[in-house]
Amino acid sequence: xxxxxxxxxxxxxxxxxxxxxxxxxxxxxxxxxxxxxxxxxxxxxxxxxxxxxxxxxxxxxxxxxxxxxxxxxxxxxxxxxxxxxxxxxxxxxxxxxxxxxxxxxxxxxxxxxxxxxxxxxxxxxxxxxxxxxxxxxxxxxxxxxxxxxxxxxxxxxxxxxxxxxxxxxxxxxxxxxxxxxxxxxxxxxxxxxxxxxxxxxxxxxxxxxxxxxxxxxxxxxxxxxxxxxxxxxxxxxxxxxxxxxxx
Amino acid sequence: xxxxxxxxxxxxxxxxxxxxxxxxxxxxxxxxxxxxxxxxxxxxxxxxxxxxxxxxxxxxxxxxxxxxxxxxxxxxxxxxxxxxxxxxxxxxxxxxxxxxxxxxxxxxxxxxxxxxxxxxxxxxxxxxxxxxxxxxxxxxxxxxxxxxxxxxxxxxxxxxxxxxxxxxxxxxxxxxxxxxxxxxxxxxxxxxxxxxxxxxxxxxxxxxxxxxxxxxxxxxxxxxxxxxxxxxxxxxxxxxxxxxxxxxxxxxxxxxx
Numbered sequence: 294x295x296x297x298x299x300x301x302x303x304x305x306x307x308x309x310x311x312x313x314x315x316x317x318x319x320x321x322x323x324x325x326x327x328x329x330x331x332x333x334x335x336x337x338x339x340x341x342x343x344x345x346x347x348x349x350x351x352x353x354x355x356x357x358x359x360x361x362x363x364x365x366x367x368x369x370x371x372x373x374x375x376x377x378x379x380x381x382x383x384x385x386x387x388x389x390x391x392x393x394x395x396x397x398x399x400x401x402x403x404x405x406x407x408x409x410x411x412x413x414x415x416x417x418x419x420x421x422x423x424x425x426x427x428x429x430x431x432x433x434x435x436x437x438x439x440x441x442x443x444x445x446x447x448x449x450x451x452x453x454x455x456x457x458x459x460x461x462x463x464x465x466x467x468x469x470x471x472x473x474x475x476x477x478x479x480x481x482x483x484x485x486x487x488x489x490x491x492x493x494x495x496x497x498x499x500x501x502x503x504x505x506x507x508x509x510x511x512x513x514x515x516x517x518x519x520x521x522x523x524x525x526x527x528x529x530x531x532x533x534x535x536x537x538x539x540x
Numbered sequence: 541x542x543x544x545x546x547x548x549x550x551x552x553x554x555x556x557x558x559x560x561x562x563x564x565x566x567x568x569x570x571x572x573x574x575x576x577x578x579x580x581x582x583x584x585x586x587x588x589x590x591x592x593x594x595x596x597x598x599x600x601x602x603x604x605x606x607x608x609x610x611x612x613x614x615x616x617x618x619x620x621x622x623x624x625x626x627x628x629x630x631x632x633x634x635x636x637x638x639x640x641x642x643x644x645x646x647x648x649x650x651x652x653x654x655x656x657x658x659x660x661x662x663x664x665x666x667x668x669x670x671x672x673x674x675x676x677x678x679x680x681x682x683x684x685x686x687x688x689x690x691x692x693x694x695x696x697x698x699x700x701x702x703x704x705x706x707x708x709x710x711x712x713x714x715x716x717x718x719x720x721x722x723x724x725x726x727x728x729x730x731x732x733x734x735x736x737x738x739x740x741x742x743x744x745x746x747x748x749x750x751x752x753x754x755x756x757x758x759x760x761x762x763x764x765x766x767x768x769x770x771x772x773x774x775x776x777x778x779x780x781x782x783x784x785x786x787x788x789x790x791x792x793x794x795x796x797x
Contacts, residue, residue, distance in 0.1 A: 369636075371634065371637070372635075372794035373791055385638065387637060387638070389636045390632060393633055393636035393637055394637055396560065399560065399564070406556060407557070407560060410549065410552050411633070411639055413549070414549070415545065416552035416556065
């Protein structure tokens with residue numbers, strides 16, 4: 294077994310910045326300012342350690358602010374750990390925020406092209422899959438119009454469609470299973486499950502415990518930036534719910 | 541195999557980002573890309589009228605003299621001014637998708653270069669009317685100068701874009717510095733009008749010798765190796781300084797965006 298993701302004792306802190314003072318305060322407090330008050334920090338992650346194996350689906354659960362999204366961003370590589378190291382040996386496809394990088398003034402087709410290449414395909418590969426992506430998104434006749442006129446449902450459907458057609462090797466999913474209307478939700482869930490079952494390594498953050506239990510091989514419970522429990526989905530979810538006071 | 545695919549993907553990404561910049565510039569306009577050509581023509585016309593009729597400067601072909609410097613300057617100043625907003629304007633892209641961030645800077649620079657390319661036919665026109673016409677030296681000098689200016693501009697844009705993400709004061713400073721630089725560069729006047737004592741300081745200006753080099757090519761079909769050498773050296777210095785700033789401050793980008 295070779296691990297795709299190796300997170301070794303990772304710590305991440307964010308500076309707690311207050312809104313900058315005005316110019317008058319700046320002048321008055323200049324002496325203090327020069328001393329460079331290092332201010333306070335917030336530790337979002339405190340010593341996280343885990344591996345994700347090839348073809349595994351790891352679920353991450355935890356309260357708001359427990360560090361789930363920070364962890365995903367670190368694995369994706371858009372932010373860097375303060376201490377520790379993260380090794381990722383695959384191209385990652387993020388499903389963190391659907392439609393990140395869409396430009397409202399570009400047409401659906403133009404956005405598919407740019408987003409597909411951003412997510413790891415070459416231009417030719419995106420062009421080959423263009424019709425498939427459009428068909429899945431069910432945008433049809435609006436595809437050559439700027440996406441600013443799209444309804445929010447159409448927008449996320451298009452974004453989701455690009456992402457799952459981008460040949461993901463390591464999928465990072467941050468709570469997005471609720472895409473579009475019920476029919477499309479079903480379709481997107483099926484598509485994701487198909488991907489995961491076909492052996493795409495997945496890290497899945499969600500608050501929907503039923504989805505977590507259905508999809509994941511292993512679940513990690515984050516609490517206050519630390520790993521509280523890792524293991525069988527049933528057991529961890531039950532423990533988490535009991536702790537949160539649902540039982 | 542994978543590396544060649546990766547290379548191709550990077551190239552596709554850079555070209556698409558550049559194309560996006562250009563497309564967006566003319567979205568919702570009636571004339572579209574025609575503006576790229578129309579803009580420099582109108583500019584040329586405005587200054588032609590101004591210098592021929594209203595402000596008669598006692599210098600031969602002053603309009604040609606001025607425009608041969610103004611067009612490369614515009615490429616530079618537009619890129620630098622736009623670079624202040626590059627990282628701030630693409631926050632969701634930077635935070636949610638991993639790709640080389642400097643691509644955004646290079647794409648902006650490339651899209652401005654395309655604008656500049658549209659001004660070259662106008663220089664050809666002026667050269668035909670006022671000079672001996674474009675000569676064989678253009679074929680060597682124009683691409684060479686484009687590369688030098690591209691390298692220098694990229695370096696400065698890298699630094700400016702990253703510094704503005706950390707300190708928003710940058711965009712206000714840049715506005716002032718750009719107009720200062722305009723007068724500190726031989727655009728409205730020739731380089732030899734600058735007193736000898738001050739010439740040394742001009743070495744700190746990446747455009748001070750580049751702009752005259754452009755002018756020598758456009759107006760007299762001369763490759764000025766002295767100016768080109770100095771410009772080349774300073775473009776490398778600015779590029780590596782810019783890259784250094786970009787890399788250093790880039791590590792903390794997620795905390796400030």
